[in-house]
Amino acid sequence: xxIRKLTVKGFKTLIQDEPIELGRVNCFIGANGVGKxxxxxALGVLGAAANGVVDDESLLRRGVRxxxxxxxxxxxASARTPAHIGIDVTGDAGETYRASLLNxxxxxxxxxxxxxxxxxxxxxxxxxxxxxxxxNLNPQAGLAALKLVDLDEQNAATQLMRALQEYAIYxxxxxxLRGIVPDQQSRRPVGLNGxxxxxxxxxxxxxxxxxGDAGEDVLDDVLAxxxxxxxxxxxxxxxxxxxxxxxxxxxxxxxxxxxxxxxRNELTAYDASEGALYILFSAVLCLLPHAPKVFAIDxxxxxxxxxxxxxxxxxxxxxxxxxxxxxQLLFTAHNPAVLDGLDLTDxxxxxxxxxxxxxxxxxxRRIVLSxxxxxxxxxxxxxxxxxMGHLGAVPNV
Numbered sequence: 001x002x003i004r005k006l007t008v009k010g011f012k013t014l015i016q017d018e019p020i021e022l023g024r025v026n027c028f029i030g031a032n033g034v035g036k037x038x039x040x041x042a043l044g045v046l047g048a049a050a051n052g053v054v055d056d057e058s059l060l061r062r063g064v065r066x067x068x069x070x071x072x073x074x075x076x077a078s079a080r081t082p083a084h085i086g087i088d089v090t091g092d093a094g095e096t097y098r099a100s101l102l103n104x105x106x107x108x109x110x111x112x113x114x115x116x117x118x119x120x121x122x123x124x125x126x127x128x129x130x131x132x133x134x135x136n137l138n139p140q141a142g143l144a145a146l147k148l149v150d151l152d153e154q155n156a157a158t159q160l161m162r163a164l165q166e167y168a169i170y171x172x173x174x175x176x177l178r179g180i181v182p183d184q185q186s187r188r189p190v191g192l193n194g195x196x197x198x199x200x201x202x203x204x205x206x207x208x209x210x211x212g213d214a215g216e217d218v219l220d221d222v223l224a225x226x227x228x229x230x231x232x233x234x235x236x237x238x239x240x241x242x243x244x245x246x247x248x249x250x251x252x253x254x255x256x257x258x259x260x261x262x263x264r265n266e267l268t269a270y271d272a273s274e275g276a277l278y279i280l281f282s283a284v285l286c287l288l289p290h291a292p293k294v295f296a297i298d299x300x301x302x303x304x305x306x307x308x309x310x311x312x313x314x315x316x317x318x319x320x321x322x323x324x325x326x327x328q329l330l331f332t333a334h335n336p337a338v339l340d341g342l343d344l345t346d347x348x349x350x351x352x353x354x355x356x357x358x359x360x361x362x363x364x365r366r367i368v369l370s371x372x373x374x375x376x377x378x379x380x381x382x383x384x385x386x387x388m389g390h391l392g393a394v395p396n397v
């Protein structure tokens with residue numbers, strides 16, 4: 001199961017009737033402030049709704065920025081403020097979940113209220129729109145989440161709901177990846193900011209090594225992106241590698257530098273290149289079975305050299321497929337080099353231009369290799385075409 005369509009109405013800058021049609025790997029590009037992160041967050045709000053309650057705690061746990069109601073609901077001078085926020089998704093077999101959510105601007109409650117909820121497995125309707133008219137129902141509790149106990153785990157609707165419930169937006173930062181700052185939102189196998197990376201990489205290494213030659217090849221593939229590394233392990237004995245003044249977690253990633261003298265060629269995540277940590281972070285999320293089936297990374301390109309970024313992007317689809325046919329990634333990026341790692345001839349790898357129209361509304365447009373674009377792409381890489389303005393999604397400055 002993968003999410004194939006996402007439709008958002010009335011959430012922040014998103015007011016569009018056309019669904020966003022997703023693949024396995026989905027890259028969103030555009031100028032700062034056009035609404036790329038809003039797309040990721042809308043899915044996070046629906047994930048909270050699928051879990052049964054939408055409040056600040058459930059949103060923060062999914063990487064959605066908490067805020068007052070007026071910051072969630074669309075507000076444009078050219079359009080009326082919507083009465084509710086509507087978000088719906090559809091999966092491979094037509095399974096659908098949608099929710100209309102209320103959080104009044106004048107009298108906000110700690111938790112949002114459900115106006116309507118709908119769930120279908122593509123063949124049968126499980127929860128129907130309009131059920132909130134029944135007076136004995138708690139408007140702040142999701143019905144679809146409760147209904148899951150009656151459904152088989154292999155039911156398409158159950159699979160969709162589970163994927164939504166697990167969904168999260170990851171935004172790693174260097175101090176947390178290094179293990180010197182605690183993660184504000186810890187999750188399994190890795191926190192939203194990169195907490196417990198050492199433990200997560202240890203799990204990944206054991207998982208891949210347990211798969212024989214195929215897993216070993218994937219592990220080699222990951223480590224090959226870090227060209228100075230001979231090996232990566234974890235340690236609890238970092239006394240000789242770290243100053244006692246440096247705060248640390250119990251487990252630390254230990255790198256072996258293949259160029260250094262063997263008596264002094266080990267260093268921890270605290271001293272290693274931050275790019276190496278971001279590579280391992282992406283690999284953990286793509287390859288570990290404990291990671292969410294559907295997840296997002298906001299600003300995948302941070303801290304990465306452009307050429308390394310393109311190489312990482314080329315690996316993403318294969319890593320996800322190795323982990324399972326139902327793994328799916330959404331990410332945002334600003335570095336043009338990310339485009340050179342996207343094989344747009346593969347229909348499961350999709351690139352979206354995100355822009356705001358003359359009224360400020362976010363518009364999402366899939367970029368496909370049309371004949372004119374293919375001709376240009378023979379002469380220039382996609383990164384160059386983006387900078388030249390042929391793809392749109394550039395700031396008006």
